[in-house]
Amino acid sequence: MKLKTKIQLFSSLFMILLLLIINAAIYILFYKTSSDGELEELLDQTNIIATALNESDDVLTNDLLRAFLPSDGMIRIINDDSTFIHQLTRKKDYLNQEVIYTDSEIKNIYDLNGEKMAVVSKPIIWEDGQVVTLEVSKHLVILEKNMSILFYVLIIAAVFMLIPTMLASKMLSGFLLRPIHEFIKTMNENMTAKKWQRLRLKKRSKDEMYEMGKTFNHMITKLEENFHKQEAFVSDASHELKTPIAIIKSYAQLLKRRGLEHPDIFTESVDAIHSESDRMQKLVEQLLLLAKNEANVLQEKVNFNNICENIVHKISGVHSRELRLSMDKVNIVRGNKEQLQQIVYILIMNALKYSEREIDIRLYSQTDDVIFQVEDYGIGISKKDQDRIFDRFYRVDKARSRDSGGTGLGLAIAKEIAELHGGTLSVESEKDKGSIFTLKLPKYH
Structure with missing residues (x-):
């Protein structure tokens, strides 16, 4: 996988993950705040109904409850044996709601056939002195609608944020990788064409890429200098060794032709060969010494x-x-x-x-x-x-x-x-x- 693809993939995945976390947090916070508000509102309504029941007589109870009945909800008064004293609703599906008697105040939201229902249960004293449960439930139609709208808004916002992010990551990867591509091109030219090409640096932005390019050019300069030194060194060493080798070879040939018949030529040749061999030995020792000094x-x-x-x-x-x-x-x-x-x-x-x-x-x-x-x-x-x-x-x-x-x-x-x-x-x-x-x-x- 190319570095450009890695940068784009990483930035896109990171942005998607970040948007998921942020949008999920927004969604959950909005839902919690809205649902708590709905429950508080329903609790206030339940308290009002309880107060009204305490002040009314039995004849008016059914009419009173009908007056407070939510348009998308239900009111029930439940005995301690989980039977109904009163049950009013405008939608028959709500009758499937579980019957729960409680002697303490409870407020909760649960699903009923895929619908969000807010339920507040509150104990009250009935006319015969027994404790019954006043239950008021309400279908959270507006909350569901708002949450649905928020969901689509967050998705659209995420898409609109993700597209510029992907474009920006593409531009950024191109910007960051352009100098690297130039490095690769220049290094390939140096290797294949045996040139000593250097990078053209733009001084308007002295960032890490600029410093890397500057270091690369400095390295190329050093390599070129060392290469030329090495060429000169090899050339000079070859030249220096060529002379004693030629002398030794000449005297060896002279010995082969006339050495045995002429003792003076024999002596002169041996002395010359010995002298030039000694000089070659010193030269080689000093060449090795140079290499040793540079390495140690x-x-x-x-x-x-x-x-x-x-x-x-x-x-x-x-x-x-x-x-x-x-x-x-x-x-x-x-x-x-x-x-x-x-x-x-x-x-x-x-x-x-x-x-x-x-x-x-x-x-x-x-x-x-x-x-x-x-x-x-x-x-x-x-x-x-x-x-x-x-x-x-x-x-x-x-x-x-x-x-x-x-x-x-x-x-x-x-x-x-x-x-x-x-x-x-x-x-x-x-x-x-x-x-x-x-x-x-x-x-x-």
Whole structure:
């Protein structure tokens, strides 16, 4: 069942149920009020007849009762043995009314042959001193007519209310489902035609549908960006892997043709194959590392001072270069310890790769942030390259990077780790004077 049909069916059924409850309540209330009024009126008439009987003699009793006889009713005086002393009516059907003697006042409405009869029974003292029952009954013709008119009026009113409700539910369902139909159409176009279509939003009504459409457009924008990044990533990775594969293949073919006869060619080929295989291994490891970083961000309390001290100590043990570390008080951040170690290692090794002098490493607090800086005094980075050095596979000096085993992924990995931790990674550099890489992370609170 379509959503439009569900909305129309639900609203129609709900309205029918509501009208039934309201109309039934109106009908019952009107009937109760009207019938109570009829009974009170008949009781007053009965009291008047009882008073008149007390003041009259037996000779005039029958004439008196006839004077008070309702046009659509009956008057009876009943003995305690349920026999009649007097019984007057203008309609013989009323004679079938059940005879009930009572010594207390009773007023009631019951059905007699499908007709509503109001009956009031009242004990009175008869002329011989015995207690008899004065019963006055009346056919509620006007009440039945009024109730019949009310019934048809309520049905007609319900129909007139139900038709606009059904039309309104149809219009409302169309209004609500129009954006959904546009969503479906746009999503189908995106899937089948491989387009990046967005919804046209009307700003005059910023309701939930507008917010959903806005979120959908934002999602499409993100998907498009990620798709293009993925395409570029695959393209760049393929390009990077193509070169070492081609080199390995060429040297393997050279070995096959001339390797056994020429030892120098054999040695050169093996060294080249080993070198390119090693570079391919590093590239694959870093690609896997990128995927791991994006999928796993374990948040924990991390002492950033300890990370810096340990990494500087390890790197100083294998490099003769001077690493000058300065830190203020203990700096605590929230994040993944292994990933934070990785970003510190990348920034320091990057500085060592592109400079020949000492490296200054600083760690300090600033308001709600922890600042980590690595400053080198090497070749520097030009203005046009500074905006791209964090892109995957981008290298400022491709020849030098290849010689030093670079893949162009280090700074891209560092940038992604920083952003995954809610921080930023930026660079300030001047050609031939050096560079300052600044990592800013939020403090642990």
